[in-house]
Amino acid sequence: MGDQIKIKVADLIGSPLCISAEDGQKVFDKIEQLLRAGKQVSISFENVSMLISLFLNVAIGQLYGSFSEDEIRTQLKVEGLSSDDMELLKHVVDNAKKYYSNKKSYDDAWLEENNNEE
Template sequence: MNDQVKIKVADLIGSSLCISAEDGQKVFGKVEQLVREGKQVTISFENVTMLISLFLNVAIGQLYGSFGEETIRAQLKVEGLSSDDMELLKRVVDNAKKYYSNKKSYDDAWLEEDNNLEEDNNEE
């Protein structure tokens, strides 16, 4: 049995453009399932021509809500990214770790901000 799986992002989403949350969710769903099964997963960005943080937040950042950092480090590899895209991924991962380590506080802060904006709009 082979416990190593390579996911070619461009093949999975059917595009070289990694720009939508929906496509990021496809990658997340596949990766999450494989990691839960104990597989070693390589996410390949070969043939990807455009990559934005929204996609990475959904595809990879979300994994930090399902797994600990140790699990992700042990079972996940990423290949085929330019140095700029690796920097983007690093920022996404850092933000995801902060968010999921204190999710309730972040969510409460966003909720409070939304309520303040709503009140400001109602006063106009």
């Protein structure tokens, strides 16, 4: 466990506001690279003053499309979240697991729904 890398989200994105997909993508790219290298990763939300689900969907939810739940569970730790933000993260993770377990059906339903609106 000596190779644990700590990512301070506020430092990585240069802001205490975790609200944009672009910033979420920066976090995702960093985590993905480290997990692929077999590293243990700790994500710290210390000094973050605002966190929304869009950011978490991109930063963490996307990981479920690249890694198994077991890989994520054993290699990734999250710290520094309030209990409300932990609930938000749990919701994002649950949705990501559902989506990536049946991605084609969700994507097809999304396309069908959007095509019907035209």
